[in-house]
Amino acid sequence: MNTERVFGYALLLPLLLQVSTCLDILNQNNNIKDGDLLVSSGKTFALGFFSPGNSSLRYVGIWYYQVSEKTVVWVANRERPISGTSGALSIDSDGNLVLHEKNGSFPVWSAKDSSALSNYSTTARLMDSGNLVLVQDFSKRVIWQSFDYPTDTLLPFMKLGLDLKTGLNRFLTSWKSPEDPAPGNYSYRIDPTGYAQLFLYKDGDPYWRSGSWTGDRWSGIPEMTRHFIFNVSFVNNPDEVSVMYVIINASIISRMVVNELGLVQRFTWHARQQRWIGFWSDPMDQCDYYGKCGPNSNCNPYNEGRFECTCLPGFVPKSPGDWDLRDGSAGCVTRPRASSCQGGEGFVKVALVKVPDTSKAHANMSFSLNDCEKECLGNCSCTAYASAQEGLGSFGCLMWHGDLVDTRTFADSGQDLYVRVDAIELARYRSKTSSLSERARIAIISVSVLTALLLTSSFSYCLVIKKRNDRRSQNLLMSEMTNSTYFEGSPSVKDCDDEPRGNRDVPLFDLSTIASATNNFSFLNKLGQGGFGSVYKGVMDNGTEIAVKRLSQHSGQGVEEFKNEVRLIAKLQHRNLVRILGCCVEEDEKMVIYEYLPNKSLDAFLFDKAKRSLLDWRKRFEIASGVARGLLYLHQDSRLRIIH
Numbered sequence: 167m168n169t170e171r172v173f174g175y176a177l178l179l180p181l182l183l184q185v186s187t188c189l190d191i192l193n194q195n196n197n198i199k200d201g202d203l204l205v206s207s208g209k210t211f212a213l214g215f216f217s218p219g220n221s222s223l224r225y226v227g228i229w230y231y232q233v234s235e236k237t238v239v240w241v242a243n244r245e246r247p248i249s250g251t252s253g254a255l256s257i258d259s260d261g262n263l264v265l266h267e268k269n270g271s272f273p274v275w276s277a278k279d280s281s282a283l284s285n286y287s288t289t290a291r292l293m294d295s296g297n298l299v300l301v302q303d304f305s306k307r308v309i310w311q312s313f314d315y316p317t318d319t320l321l322p323f324m325k326l327g328l329d330l331k332t333g334l335n336r337f338l339t340s341w342k343s344p345e346d347p348a349p350g351n352y353s354y355r356i357d358p359t360g361y362a363q364l365f366l367y368k369d370g371d372p373y374w375r376s377g378s379w380t381g382d383r384w385s386g387i388p389e390m391t392r393h394f395i396f397n398v399s400f401v402n403n404p405d406e407v408s409v410m411y412v413i414i415n416a417s418i419i420s421r422m423v424v425n426e427l428g429l430v431q432r433f434t435w436h437a438r439q440q441r442w443i444g445f446w447s448d449p450m451d452q453c454d455y456y457g458k459c460g461p462n463s464n465c466n467p468y469n470e471g472r473f474e475c476t477c478l479p480g481f482v483p484k485s486p487g488d489w490d491l492r493d494g495s496a497g498c499v500t501r502p503r504a505s506s507c508q509g510g511e512g513f514v515k516v517a518l519v520k521v522p523d524t525s526k527a528h529a530n531m532s533f534s535l536n537d538c539e540k541e542c543l544g545n546c547s548c549t550a551y552a553s554a555q556e557g558l559g560s561f562g563c564l565m566w567h568g569d570l571v572d573t574r575t576f577a578d579s580g581q582d583l584y585v586r587v588d589a590i591e592l593a594r595y596r597s598k599t600s601s602l603s604e605r606a607r608i609a610i611i612s613v614s615v616l617t618a619l620l621l622t623s624s625f626s627y628c629l630v631i632k633k634r635n636d637r638r639s640q641n642l643l644m645s646e647m648t649n650s651t652y653f654e655g656s657p658s659v660k661d662c663d664d665e666p667r668g669n670r671d672v673p674l675f676d677l678s679t680i681a682s683a684t685n686n687f688s689f690l691n692k693l694g695q696g697g698f699g700s701v702y703k704g705v706m707d708n709g710t711e712i713a714v715k716r717l718s719q720h721s722g723q724g725v726e727e728f729k730n731e732v733r734l735i736a737k738l739q740h741r742n743l744v745r746i747l748g749c750c751v752e753e754d755e756k757m758v759i760y761e762y763l764p765n766k767s768l769d770a771f772l773f774d775k776a777k778r779s780l781l782d783w784r785k786r787f788e789i790a791s792g793v794a795r796g797l798l799y800l801h802q803d804s805r806l807r808i809i810h
């Protein structure tokens with residue numbers, strides 16, 4: 167910054183008088199040379215020449231003026247860099263904003279097609295929102311603005327989407343590399359066909375689908391409902407399909423970016439730590455990739471080691487051989503004997519999903535869910551239906567005809583999809599659900615408790631290594647996600663629970679403490695995810711490292727139930743068991759806080775070609791007997807008996 171002169175100071179006195187105190191405007195009387203800066207009036211954004219990374223090429227861009235880590239949010243000449251420092255941005259005699267490589271040369275970049283202009287007198291101004299606007303002096307009409315031509319970053323107040331009257335389509339395109347702002351392989355844009363959706367494309371093909379707007383979030387981003395820092399307005403009418411994010415607390419600096427690796431990420435600036443904190447990132451797991459399991463299937467990443475692809479009700483794998491080899495790309499087809507319209511058909515609900523691609527779906531916003539079912543049932547080609555809006559009271563109807571593409575399960579808030587099946591299939595599902603429901607509930611609750619207890623960073627495998635700083639031996643803990651059962655020894659449990667001392671209670675942490683320890687549950691702190699929720703690494707103010715398991719809101723457990731169980735579990739204390747440090751129950755959140763195990767899960771060693779050699783036979787023997795000791799404690803020696 168020192169070397170860059172703030173625009174204006176470098177100019178001659180007469181010019182300085184003309185520009186007076188306005189350092190945020192550019193008109194026919196001045197220009198911005200390499201080294202000059204245009205700074206918005208509130209000093210939030212600056213415009214000038216820069217070179218990305220180690221590149222020596224010069225670009226004109228906009229970046230945050232007060233963010234110490236130079237972060238470019240917009241680039242003018244993405245594809246036509248200037249080599250050398252002789253460039254200048256100015257307003258030409260037509261009133262167009264133009265960038266010249268040298269005085270007198272043909273412009274390398276211009277805001278508008280020059281044919282579209284005739285003899286305007288204009289002024290360019292850098293706004294505090296980061297928008298560079300070109301205004302006609304006479305009419306005060308905005309004839310061009312940088313917000314209409316985004317690069318890779320979406321700022322608050324910027325619209326993403328289409329103006330159907332003018333044909334303007336605003337979308338984000340990744341840079342080629344951190345050194346080259348030219349358009350890269352990924353773009354993030356709204357597709358208005360069928361029922362409008364937001365897509366990330368790779369080389370023009372769908373790569374990840376944010377999905378359709380459900381009233382308070384995108385169908386593919388369930389986390390959005392949990393964050394109240396934005397005010398998102400989605401517009402879908404004959405003139406416009408667009409979305410705009412506004413940060414409710416204007417002093418928070420937040421941006422969304424599509425990076426060259428194909429990730430859509432949101433960052434917020436942490437002023438005290440002087441760095442960007444990752445807030446959210448997608449695509450996140452394998453089921454996010456578009457059409458991972460082919461048509462008519464559902465992708466469930468929480469299948470705990472089993473194949474993530476399953477066929478939707480009434481469908482069977484198209485290519486069973488590939489399916490067995492865990493290649494789901496061929497998807498599923500209807501059973502051979504199935505015939506779609508013989509009467510007696512009905513629907514099977516698939517809960518907590520991202521509903522299929524709606525680009526060929528039909529929407530009718532005046533239908534209720536009941537109308538929707540009737541309409542779909544009455545049309546032989548209708549394969550599924552769902553509610554269009556979920557936010558405040560669900561309404562509207564989406565109907566699919568033909569293949570159902572890109573359905574996936576979420577751990578938390580997803581939508582219900584109703585898939586059409588024939589009479590035989592319907593009977594099968596009915597008998598299955600009625601006999602299962604009661605047993606399943608009991609089993610699920612006990613399994614979730616045990617896994618909350620036993621697992622920290624390991625999800626799909628059963629061993630967790632724990633290594634104390636000063637201790638050589640590796641202490642272990644064994645658990646298994648799927649087959650755990652939890653028996654309470656009733657009398658002793660009652661005694662413990664009624665213990666008047668209370669000093670063995672698990673500490674309760676504030677949500678704000680946990681949020682600040684984990685950088686607000688940043689994806690950069692995420693250690694992993696399972697069907698029960700996500701696990702984050704955190705650092706407390708005193709430097710203690712913790713692992714936070716944030717249970718999904720559909721764990722089906724009440725608050726008191728949860729606290730009781732954590733309290734009981736905390737009484738299990740053994741050097742080979744991961745210690746519970748406390749829990750946090752606030753608003754809709756339920757979290758368990760464990761000590762942090764720096765070496766991660768044993769499976770990271772056992773199944774890694776390089777690391778497995780670190781485990782010689784002696785160590786493996788120690789591990790095995792450590793596991794056995796942990797189990798013995800659970801089975802026999804603890805006050806609570808856990809049969810595993």
Ligand SMILES: *[C@@H]1O[C@H](CO)[C@@H](O)[C@H](O)[C@H]1NC(C)=O
Pocket residue numbers: 219220344345
């Ligand atoms: C710039 O070059 C240095 C030294 O060659 C390298 O360490 C660094 O990673 C490069 N930076 C970028 C952004 O490529």
Ligand SMILES: *[C@@H]1O[C@H](CO)[C@@H](O)[C@H](O)[C@H]1NC(C)=O
Pocket residue numbers: 269270
């Ligand atoms: C550009 O060239 C013209 C004449 O060719 C000259 O009058 C003007 O001062 C030059 N501008 C700059 C910024 O050097």
Ligand SMILES: *[C@@H]1O[C@H](CO)[C@@H](O)[C@H](O)[C@H]1NC(C)=O
Pocket residue numbers: 284285
């Ligand atoms: C542009 O405006 C100038 C002065 O205002 C005038 O002399 C010139 O003829 C105009 N050119 C066109 C193409 O209108």
Ligand SMILES: *[C@@H]1O[C@H](CO)[C@@H](O)[C@H](O)[C@H]1NC(C)=O
Pocket residue numbers: 342343350351369426
């Ligand atoms: C873009 O995609 C092409 C083809 O898939 C690939 O060769 C190229 O390396 C990609 N570019 C970047 C910047 O990832």
Ligand SMILES: *[C@@H]1O[C@H](CO)[C@@H](O)[C@H](O)[C@H]1NC(C)=O
Pocket residue numbers: 397399412414
């Ligand atoms: C959020 O959006 C609603 C509707 O667009 C508006 O009424 C409200 O004032 C906005 N709130 C903030 C804090 O911007």
Ligand SMILES: *[C@@H]1O[C@H](CO)[C@@H](O)[C@H](O)[C@H]1NC(C)=O
Pocket residue numbers: 415416417418
């Ligand atoms: C807005 O954010 C700033 C900085 O994070 C904070 O100090 C302030 O209290 C917040 N204001 C409100 C109304 O939340």
Ligand SMILES: *[C@@H]1O[C@H](CO)[C@@H](O)[C@H](O)[C@H]1NC(C)=O
Pocket residue numbers: 529530531532533
């Ligand atoms: C929605 O359904 C109503 C009632 O059947 C019908 O009148 C209307 O035309 C439908 N709208 C669309 C967009 O299909």
Ligand SMILES: *[C@@H]1O[C@H](CO)[C@@H](O)[C@H](O)[C@H]1NC(C)=O
Pocket residue numbers: 528544545546547548567
């Ligand atoms: C079924 O729905 C499709 C798509 O909306 C429509 O083209 C077709 O005419 C409908 N068929 C009947 C029998 O209503």
